[in-house]
Amino acid sequence: MRFRPATLLPAAFAFACTVCATAPAALAQTAPAQSAPAASKPRTMQEILDASKPSDWRALDPARTLYLDLDAGRVVIELAPAFAPAHVANVRALARGGYWNGLSINRVQDNFVTQWGDPSEDEKARRPLPKGAKAKLPAEFTRSERNIPFTPLPDADGWARQVGFSDGFPVGVDTRDDTAWIAHCYGAVGAGRGNDADSSDGSELYVVIGQSPRQLDRNMSMVGRVVQGMELLSALPRGTGPLGFYERPEQRVAIRSARMASDLKPAERLNLQVLRTDTPLFTELVEARRNRRDDFYKRPAGHIDLCNVPLPVREAPAAAAKPKR
Amino acid sequence: MRFRPATLLPAAFAFACTVCATAPAALAQTAPAQSAPAASKPRTMQEILDASKPSDWRALDPARTLYLDLDAGRVVIELAPAFAPAHVANVRALARGGYWNGLSINRVQDNFVTQWGDPSEDEKARRPLPKGAKAKLPAEFTRSERNIPFTPLPDADGWARQVGFSDGFPVGVDTRDDTAWIAHCYGAVGAGRGNDADSSDGSELYVVIGQSPRQLDRNMSMVGRVVQGMELLSALPRGTGPLGFYERPEQRVAIRSARMASDLKPAERLNLQVLRTDTPLFTELVEARRNRRDDFYKRPAGHIDLCNVPLPVREAPAAAAKPKR
Numbered sequence: 001m002r003f004r005p006a007t008l009l010p011a012a013f014a015f016a017c018t019v020c021a022t023a024p025a026a027l028a029q030t031a032p033a034q035s036a037p038a039a040s041k042p043r044t045m046q047e048i049l050d051a052s053k054p055s056d057w058r059a060l061d062p063a064r065t066l067y068l069d070l071d072a073g074r075v076v077i078e079l080a081p082a083f084a085p086a087h088v089a090n091v092r093a094l095a096r097g098g099y100w101n102g103l104s105i106n107r108v109q110d111n112f113v114t115q116w117g118d119p120s121e122d123e124k125a126r127r128p129l130p131k132g133a134k135a136k137l138p139a140e141f142t143r144s145e146r147n148i149p150f151t152p153l154p155d156a157d158g159w160a161r162q163v164g165f166s167d168g169f170p171v172g173v174d175t176r177d178d179t180a181w182i183a184h185c186y187g188a189v190g191a192g193r194g195n196d197a198d199s200s201d202g203s204e205l206y207v208v209i210g211q212s213p214r215q216l217d218r219n220m221s222m223v224g225r226v227v228q229g230m231e232l233l234s235a236l237p238r239g240t241g242p243l244g245f246y247e248r249p250e251q252r253v254a255i256r257s258a259r260m261a262s263d264l265k266p267a268e269r270l271n272l273q274v275l276r277t278d279t280p281l282f283t284e285l286v287e288a289r290r291n292r293r294d295d296f297y298k299r300p301a302g303h304i305d306l307c308n309v310p311l312p313v314r315e316a317p318a319a320a321a322k323p324k325r
Numbered sequence: 326m327r328f329r330p331a332t333l334l335p336a337a338f339a340f341a342c343t344v345c346a347t348a349p350a351a352l353a354q355t356a357p358a359q360s361a362p363a364a365s366k367p368r369t370m371q372e373i374l375d376a377s378k379p380s381d382w383r384a385l386d387p388a389r390t391l392y393l394d395l396d397a398g399r400v401v402i403e404l405a406p407a408f409a410p411a412h413v414a415n416v417r418a419l420a421r422g423g424y425w426n427g428l429s430i431n432r433v434q435d436n437f438v439t440q441w442g443d444p445s446e447d448e449k450a451r452r453p454l455p456k457g458a459k460a461k462l463p464a465e466f467t468r469s470e471r472n473i474p475f476t477p478l479p480d481a482d483g484w485a486r487q488v489g490f491s492d493g494f495p496v497g498v499d500t501r502d503d504t505a506w507i508a509h510c511y512g513a514v515g516a517g518r519g520n521d522a523d524s525s526d527g528s529e530l531y532v533v534i535g536q537s538p539r540q541l542d543r544n545m546s547m548v549g550r551v552v553q554g555m556e557l558l559s560a561l562p563r564g565t566g567p568l569g570f571y572e573r574p575e576q577r578v579a580i581r582s583a584r585m586a587s588d589l590k591p592a593e594r595l596n597l598q599v600l601r602t603d604t605p606l607f608t609e610l611v612e613a614r615r616n617r618r619d620d621f622y623k624r625p626a627g628h629i630d631l632c633n634v635p636l637p638v639r640e641a642p643a644a645a646a647k648p649k650r
Binding site: 108110111141155156157158159185186187195197210211212213214215217218219230231234235236237238289292295296297298299300301303304305307308 | 466510522536538614623624
């Protein structure tokens with residue numbers, strides 16, 4: 001059975017499915033059946049999601065949701081103040097001050113990152129930070145691993161002592177030195193910096209668009225992750241200059257605005273929900289992905305990497321948006 | 326020091342570098358110095374490549390090089406007959422018979438794959454296979470691990486007993502059941518199939534454009550990998566239909582031609598070289614990437630995943646093309 005994203009929005013983490021023969025007719029033949037699966041067969045991801053309850057999902061908090069609006073559409077970023085409080089505070093101040101409005105995406109390096117901010121070469125020509133945004137921040141590469149929600153993955157990871165999910169974010173954890181950090185998975189958003197660890201101010205942001213560059217873990221202040229609209233950042237033309245920078249100003253991709261959802265009227269906000277990562281349902285989903293049991297897979301992997309776990313996103317069901325009684 | 330791809334072609338595996346502050350002026354200041362590095366400091370990847378000898382590189386073999394020509398440019402695919410001899414033989418026959426000429430890229434699923442072939446829904450409308458191409462092939466998910474060149478990586482991998490490189494291809498190996506297979510890293514090219522293991526004929530090909538979907542390892546017949554032009558496949562608009570298929574025929578990306586380099590006149594071929602993976606220099610490069618020692622990285626990872634190892638590609642130096650005496 002092949003996964004069809006019928007009821008779900010395109011997610012930052014693609015619902016990676018089988019590589020099937022292309023004929024749409026063939027696809028149609030394999031649309032998910034409505035009948036219940038055989039009792040002995042574990043549920044597929046789609047079946048698990050179809051069986052989810054409202055409590056398996058959580059609404060995005062407008063106070064930590066950033067909308068990056070491009071001509072092509074909206075990118076939704078969930079911020080992670082639990083991991084980089086100073087950077088997230090600056091991102092909020094930058095958004096409120098309209099810092100990114102009219103700036104641009106300046107760098108798209110294939111299999112690495114898309115990056116946006118002020119492209120000015122001349123320091124003096126760079127846009128000043130708005131009121132409330134600080135020019136100097138501490139490096140926030142890791143935080144204490146104590147007192148964070150943590151759902152460990154069953155599998156080991158060469159990049160970290162332990163990996164799993166913390167309130168929807170893929171994270172590494174090391175109890176030996178009491179650290180936790182957001183991993184550089186596809187869709188992770190970090191603050192660009194110079195060579196000095198504390199040289200990022202959150203005005204330059206990048207998002208991972210390829211194979212997870214986990215070597216950057218614990219080297220960058222991570223501000224969040226893209227939960228929707230990832231394709232607006234990943235499918236951009238690659239820059240041909242060094243490091244994937246666009247060589248000519250007209251190649252840059254304009255940013256219409258970057259605003260906090262909480263700064264918009266409720267009616268102007270998207271009503272998105274993400275799957276909770278601290279539920280039995282999520283644990284079942286991880287297992288369904290560790291061992292694919294559908295008709296396509298001939299050999300289940302018995303393993304999953306942190307950055308291969310899908311993190312489903314959906315529009316809030318109408319019933320949830322308008323509770324009866 | 327930041328890596329600048331000054332002398333190298335854009336490679337299928339991006340030379341993932343640091344996430345720097347964007348100002349090009351700042352970049353220019355950090356261009357690789359020509360002076361020798363301090364004796365105590367390990368060489369960076371760029372320094373290693375700069376010091377490479379002609380024998381550290383190998384020319385692509387025209388008999389196993391496929392050119393996929395799109396309006397936007399050429400994608401170069403190195404085929405792997407050592408891993409899927411029947412499929413590669415079919416790919417050669419399909420290319421020679423002009424099978425893909427005028428067909429299209431029909432599917433681009435974000436963070437997963439780009440796929441091309443005949444988009445016809447109606448089986449009867451599908452283009453017949455040319456002479457020499459077989460309609461039925463055996464599944465070639467793995468091969469014997471004996472007698473293949475193999476440079477193991479120092480790090481463990483949750484997806485395979487052992488991982489490393491075989492003649493330039495990232496592979497998994499398991500001596501317990503005597504198998505080896507090409508891993509689904511960024512740029513890997515496989516043969517799409519239906520639910521039956523032996524239902525691929527090589528006419529539908531896909532390439533990995535996101536986080537490595539290693540769960541497909543040992544489930545697909547892998548025909549090769551993209552060595553140049555990856556951005557022509559990874560930056561395409563994502564399909565909005567199920568599984569990332571383009572919903573309207575006009576969204577499909579036309580294939581001008583797909584030809585074997587060996588079927589072109591020598592003057593029409595690209596003169597590309599790829600870094601050999603069975604040399605001390607490559608081992609040094611892997612270590613340089615396992616532990617970044619440049620000024621940007623504050624904490625070397627001490628680890629690298631199979632799909633994070635860059636596989637450099639370059640145009641053959643003029644001196645090599647025209648040996649003196």
